[in-house]
Amino acid sequence: MLTLALESSAKAASAAVFEDERMLAFSIQNAGLTHSRTLLPMAEDMLKNLGRTVRDLDRVAVSRGPGSFTGLRIGLAEAKGLCWALQIPAVGVSTLEAMACGGPVLDGQMLCCCMDARRGQVYNALFTVEGGKPVRLTEDRAISVRELESELVARQEPWILLGDGAELCYNTLDREQVTVFIAPEPLRVQNARGVGLAAMGKEPVSADALLPAYLRLSQAERERLSKLEK
């Protein structure tokens, strides 16, 4: 089974090609160009170098969110276009899960995936690693760094911070109370390799049913924060 994995929720755009469980190719670009210019050409070139075309694909895996609004739309729209045209299914994965899968997956590690959601908030999920794979401890959620701190302290483990919110957390969390390490840069952010790994074993859906999962703040939440900020 040939899978194209796309990731466009972060500053870098990336694509990967998997044959069943084996990654055949992986490409990442982070030069400030909009993903709309770079993502599909990247995928097309990669397949060409493998002696294939998009028409050989059996499945497309893509990040559904959270992440950049425009970035996610680019990846999801491209996945929908490919899947609709080829009549093949799609697998939408959580950006945070893709981040964990593409991170330092050593058994026993505790992974804290964080994306900066502004206003002292992060999109977050916690994972532990078993059998070389991340296992979810929490759902994806948007919480304040303070709330995250309480949870991490309560769990009493050392954590590896991943994501573009890692530095924010590292600098804000009370490191007397909780032990945190920042993962090295290449392993820190979500990418297509992680998307492909996260997609394995997941039930695919039709192009119609592939939907974003932004995790945005509700109206009530916004107004509450706005009052706090004044």
Added chain:
Amino acid sequence: MIYTTHSEQETEALGARFAEKLPAGAVVALYGDLGCGKTAFVRGMARGMGLDATVTSPTFTIVNEYEGGEKPLFHFDMYRLAGAEELFDIGWEDYLARGGVCAVEWSENVPGAFEGDEIVVRFEKTGDSEREITIEGGPELC
């Protein structure tokens, strides 16, 4: 600071002076009723930012983007948005991260959109052509 203008041209000129020293990432929330001069003010802002552009009302398009100067100007009109819920759907958060200046007309429609560090500009009609414009925050005018 409160300013009084007596014509659309004067409102534009005020906008130009206001925008000259605005830093990248500045968010300017405009409040005021129909016909108060908000778009004229933003037209002036574009000029003050060195942008050679025809600034028209973004009521239908929701956002107009003006690039070509030192930093871009994103001109929003929340008139057609039902509330801050719809803000995300227009990519509001991504605009904030683009290092430009965001000028937002009809900010009344999106309570909760701003993070507390926005510059507030209030427009009040004190006569047919006269406007009272109050600016709270931001750098000193040139």
Added chain:
Amino acid sequence: MLILSVESSCDETAVALVEDGRKVLTDEIFSQVALHKLYGGVVPEIAARSHLEVVTLLADRALRTAGKTRAHIDAVACTYAPGLIGAVLVGVNFAKSAALALGVPLIPVHHIRGHIAANYLAYPELEPPFLCLAISGGNTMLVDVRDYTDMSILGQTRDDAAGECFDKSARVMGLGYPGGKPIDDLSKQGDDHAYDLPRPAVHGDNPFDMSFSGLKTAVVNIAHHAQQTDEALDKAGLAASLCRAVSESLVGRTMDAAKMLGCQNIAVAGGVAANSRIRADFEAACKEAGKTLFVPPLRLCGDNAAMIGAQGYYEYLAGHTAGADLNAYATMEL
């Protein structure tokens, strides 16, 4: 040549199938498709600008309605500019990956060119050159259409779009939004000389430019004065006077341009063309000047994908195709 076209530049999402730029097999416009038909059952809450959620559903519907399969598609066209960037990106990225997967050309289309091309769908005999007044959504512009892919803007609004003037005037008169139709209806009962509204003078180098914000402000002032002095507002008269003022501006500029260019054909594209006063004034002016008037039916005047398929055909003939790196743009020259 069968083109699958996608439009998602602002509020609307639409997918159409157009043959040879002139024959519309189907135009699936999201806001007009009954949701129960889309889902065949329970109707979820979907707001405008749900481009990502509905684009594939509309594409499926288009093929089904037209009785075609993916193999019939010869090219994919999409709106790539101008518009709300998050919206345009969905259409562009869906279209380009579909084109890549189908192995067919990708045709980027300018949204306003699309509105102008709506005339080709309504009038098979219309060919460039002609003069086109495009008054839709946020646009008010006078375009010299020299050829299918060769056009220039003769004049445009310096501030508010004409339609916006109607919308905002309607609001201060308590008529609801959108305001075009209520103002039009009310104007028929009023005296179009009831109020003396300003005729905006556009200062500057371009005599064909227009301005409507002064008109809007005048209406707002009149409404507020009436409120403050507790006078009764002659709404019908105000509506009629407003329609006359807007029409004089639009029709006047257009006819002046037609005279200057010496062109025979005048087309009016866009939702504001539905206004009875504007239509009537155009018909009268064209008759008097011996010009031929083209005004498409309302369903082709709003945002739709058929017009994109029409213009797309001519862009294709002109060799304007794009690759997998096609981007979307919020602003773009015509």
